[in-house]
Amino acid sequence: MDHVPFFQFARDICGYHYLHPSVLNREMGAFAEKCFNAWMETRWQTGKRAKLMALIPRKGRKSTMFTQSGPAYLLGLDPNLSIVISSEKKERSNDFMGATARIISGEAREPICSAGCELPSRPWVDYLGSWKSEDRKWRDDAIVVSTRTHMQRKEPSIVTSSVEIGYTGGAPDAIFIDDPMSPETHNESWMNAVIRHYNGMGPVGMPNALYFICMTRYDDMDLAGHIERTEGWHVCEAAEAERCIRAGKCAIASDTHPEPWHVMFRRAWGSDEVSIDESIWPSSFLHSEQKKYPGFFAAQYLNDPWHNPDASFQPEDFVYAEAPPPDCNTVLTTDTAWKDPDSRKTERGGDFSVFVVGRHHVSSGRVYVTGVIRGRWTQGEWGDQLVKILRAQRDKRAPVSRMTYEDIPTAKGAIMESIRSACQRWGEVAPALIQVQRSRNADDKIRRVKSVAQYFQNHWAVFCRPCKSVEPGHGACGIEGCGNFHILRNELLKLGATMYDDAADAMADQFHPMVYHSPSVIHPDTTIAPTRPFDDILKPNQDGFETMTMTLDENDRPIWIPNDMAFYPREPV
Numbered sequence: 001m002d003h004v005p006f007f008q009f010a011r012d013i014c015g016y017h018y019l020h021p022s023v024l025n026r027e028m029g030a031f032a033e034k035c036f037n038a039w040m041e042t043r044w045q046t047g048k049r050a051k052l053m054a055l056i057p058r059k060g061r062k063s064t065m066f067t068q069s070g071p072a073y074l075l076g077l078d079p080n081l082s083i084v085i086s087s088e089k090k091e092r093s094n095d096f097m098g099a100t101a102r103i104i105s106g107e108a109r110e111p112i113c114s115a116g117c118e119l120p121s122r123p124w125v126d127y128l129g130s131w132k133s134e135d136r137k138w139r140d141d142a143i144v145v146s147t148r149t150h151m152q153r154k155e156p157s158i159v160t161s162s163v164e165i166g167y168t169g170g171a172p173d174a175i176f177i178d179d180p181m182s183p184e185t186h187n188e189s190w191m192n193a194v195i196r197h198y199n200g201m202g203p204v205g206m207p208n209a210l211y212f213i214c215m216t217r218y219d220d221m222d223l224a225g226h227i228e229r230t231e232g233w234h235v236c237e238a239a240e241a242e243r244c245i246r247a248g249k250c251a252i253a254s255d256t257h258p259e260p261w262h263v264m265f266r267r268a269w270g271s272d273e274v275s276i277d278e279s280i281w282p283s284s285f286l287h288s289e290q291k292k293y294p295g296f297f298a299a300q301y302l303n304d305p306w307h308n309p310d311a312s313f314q315p316e317d318f319v320y321a322e323a324p325p326p327d328c329n330t331v332l333t334t335d336t337a338w339k340d341p342d343s344r345k346t347e348r349g350g351d352f353s354v355f356v357v358g359r360h361h362v363s364s365g366r367v368y369v370t371g372v373i374r375g376r377w378t379q380g381e382w383g384d385q386l387v388k389i390l391r392a393q394r395d396k397r398a399p400v401s402r403m404t405y406e407d408i409p410t411a412k413g414a415i416m417e418s419i420r421s422a423c424q425r426w427g428e429v430a431p432a433l434i435q436v437q438r439s440r441n442a443d444d445k446i447r448r449v450k451s452v453a454q455y456f457q458n459h460w461a462v463f464c465r466p467c468k469s470v471e472p473g474h475g476a477c478g479i480e481g482c483g484n485f486h487i488l489r490n491e492l493l494k495l496g497a498t499m500y501d502d503a504a505d506a507m508a509d510q511f512h513p514m515v516y517h518s519p520s521v522i523h524p525d526t527t528i529a530p531t532r533p534f535d536d537i538l539k540p541n542q543d544g545f546e547t548m549t550m551t552l553d554e555n556d557r558p559i560w561i562p563n564d565m566a567f568y569p570r571e572p573v
Helices: 006-013 023-046 062-077 090-105 123-128 188-201 223-230 238-247 283-292 294-302 379-395 414-426 442-450 453-457 482-493 502-511
Strands: 050-055 083-087 158-162 174-178 210-215 233-235 261-265 328-335 353-361 367-375 400-405 432-435 461-463 548-552 558-562
Touching: 006 023, 006 062, 006 123, 023 050, 023 062, 023 210, 023 238, 023 261, 050 223, 062 083, 062 090, 062 174, 062 210, 083 090, 083 188, 090 123, 090 158, 090 174, 174 188, 188 223, 210 223, 233 238, 238 261, 283 294, 328 379, 328 502, 353 379, 353 502, 367 379, 367 482, 367 502, 379 400, 379 414, 400 414, 414 432, 442 502, 461 502, 482 502
Parallel strands: 050 210, 050 261, 083 158, 083 174, 174 210, 233 261, 328 400, 367 461, 400 432
Antiparallel strands: 328 353, 353 367, 548 558
């Protein structure tokens, strides 16, 4: 097949004439074209998989562009490929494949385009001929194209699968997963089924296979959220994704995420709340949908699941600073969830253990969050991590003065003993320990975290993190410690709707009454000396005496200091 731009291929050859040459449609076409061609040209040289994802808002024609046109485009480049199309239900997957099958067989007819111009009745057949053969498999769920030359291959050219029935047999070259969830199946049980289906599809693909997911967001626990947490992703445009595929390694690959996904990410409107493509989503329509269904709109049109404009925490509540001021006390708070060695490395290994490092500025009352450390650790590993944090803070000349912890109901004193044991083992001085009481009830936890929202609204909570980006996926930027700040911010913004809330739980303790002191209402000012009758005679020049000023010592206790350090107060006469 002669080279044809992907957008032109989808619109004119496949016959999807309702694809207008809008900004978004052309961008999707460029992403598919560059990435598909790069994978086809280098897959045998690199031996690496190409992992692509398109997070496009609802009604963005992503299925038409990628899932229906993509397999046909790839088969035009190599007719011996085997491609799997998977979706929520089997019927949906068959619909996607059926649309492609009708086009390449010549059964689909589009006599007139939307503009009224005359078009070939069967554009695919007119350009490329019919790819249907009576002596080759051609069913609702599997087809073999007539242009295939490697007849010894058992896998069909295109075969369907679904979350509902899974996939068995074969080693496909490309796997397309299209919207594995719908509003009707948006529940925890189905989301777990989607994850299982995805995990099952991973091993079946060729070592150099193409994986393509196109979807909109529903929840932090959906497939995109799972991939972001476990594999990482790189939000990028077509040219950057192409370079990574040709190089066989992502530009932001790290030890944590050696093979992140390359994601085309779009919101229906920008920061000015004006549509990015008026031909697809008129701004008036978006504003109407946002008012009627704020949660659904945020997930489906902004790809920001479950951000509620009426929630306690809002994006504008988060402020950032390069570094805290020098005169701060360091407080370490933690949420503990020790793991068994066999389960800690799995996605289903339960909650995380989290440390939050806060620098408390006494005079302003601000808490500068300088570190969010998160992981699944055993009891011993947790203690080692604690010592690592204590030493790092001491090296920065900001030693931890106080540390909060919650005792384990089933093992009283276990956390305190772990702290002391780890510090003794490594020769580290333990900070002052403060035990806090927490309710195990989920609603109580949410209320407790919500109670600290006022400090964020007043900008008394300040993030000091390496990366200042708030764009999705920035946590995979490769800068150490950046991603955990993003996780904390996400848990607070979507409180009660995220899979995990351990970071938010630990953050709330930074404002616990036993460790946090709000700004003093007593301003540093001179006191009025007490006066008695005849003081003007018995104590001449009393008004000229230096007065005292109240301040706080390193333990936040009030002390009085003379304004003139050469003056020492005497007992009253």
